Amino acid sequence: MSEIETFARIAFEPECITVPIAALLPVRPPRPSVKASHKYQQIRTSVIEVGLVEPPVVARIEGNPKNFLLLDGHVRVEILKDLDRTEVECLVSTDDEAFTFNKRISRLSAVQEHAMIRKAIARGVSSEKIARALSLHVNSVRRKANLLDGISHEVVSMLKDTMCPMAVFEILKRMKPLRQIEATELMIAANNYTAAYATALLAGTPSNELAGEKKSKKVRGVTPEAMAKMEKELARLQESMAEIHETYGKDHLQLTVVRGYLAKLLGNPRIVRYLLQHRPEYLEQFQAIADAASFADQAA
Incomplete structure (x- = not known):
């Protein structure tokens, strides 16, 4: 047996088992308010229509073969009780700790x-x-x-793992494919995926980049003059962002080298003494750069 096989063990028993619901001992019973939540009703409806998609997780109790610790699936079990079910198929964990279950929800x-x-x-x-x-x-x-009807494939790829409201996609549909990609890149750069931001990008989109919209855009509270100014500012912003993307890696590398050099320089007491006597303003800035945890913190 290899060293890996010596220390590794399976996390669950290979077969699910059917357990009486009365034999389950919950690790953390659900609060009474849970049953009044919309999420509870959604899960309840799903159980009625589809059944249990994911079985509850239990662990055996040493010296007590009749009962099981319920590690995960407390809400599902409560729903089964409400539906007058007496048994449930469970996945048996080989460990009785409940910390790892549902701590990271995807x-x-x-x-x-x-x-x-x-x-x-x-x-x-x-x-x-x-x-x-x-x-x-x-x-x-x-x-x-x-x-996604009418959405560019590139946009779908960029937003496939992003928590983005449906309204954003409906706003993007009003733009031509190239403009959809530009708007998506702006949302990603700003880390802002709200419908309000997408609407602002739509408002700053030239009429010739709109999909199927021939009339000039009208946004409540915004004059045509302000709209034209917004479009110019947005175009300048896009140019600036493109320039930053092109030089970001090189600039960051140079700044990292400079930071390391300054930290080494300030480790020399004679240099620090000279700067303190003749260029105190330089010393203050050098120390701020050398002590910064990252350049993002320094910028902030």
């Missing part, structure tokens, strides 16, 4: 949710059934299914 992005719904529809699941399973209005499901 939420679906709008693009991933769209792909999931389209895949379900392609397999013959009706929009109505998906709506019932997700506790959504059927129009919301159709809206999610058609989310």
Whole structure:
């Protein structure tokens, strides 16, 4: 047996087991307020329509073969109790600690949710059934299914893992593909994926870069003169960002070298004494650069 095999062990038993719900001992019972939440109702509807997608996780109790520790799935088990179920199929963990379960929740992005719904529809699941399973209005499901119609493939690739509201994609659809890519790059650079920011980018988009919109854009509270100024400012901003992207790596490397050099320089007491006597303003700036944890902190 290799060294890796000596220390590694499986995290779960290979087969699921059916356990009486009454035999489950919860590690942390859900608060009473949980049942009043919208999320609880969504999970409940999903269990009714689809069944348990993910089995609860339990651990065996040494010396007590009749009961099991419930490590993960407390809400699902509560829902099964409400539905008068007496048994549940569980995944058995070989460790009885509950810290690692659900500590990092992976939420679906709008693009991933769209792909999931389209895949379900392609397999013959009706929009109505998906709506019932997700506790959504059927129009919301159709809206999610058609989310990327008219969106550039490059934009989809850039936003596939981003928590971006559906409204942003609907705003991007009003732009031509190249402008969609430019607007997406601006959102990524600003780390701002709100519908309000996307609307501002739409307002600053020249009319000839809009998709199917021949009339000039009208935004409430914004005069045509202000709109023209906004478009010019946005064009300048895009040029500046392009220049920064081209030189960022080189500039950052140079600044890192300079920072290291200054830190070494200030380690010499004679140099520090000279600067303190003759150029105190230089010494203050040199120390700030050398002591900065990063250049982002220095800029801040």
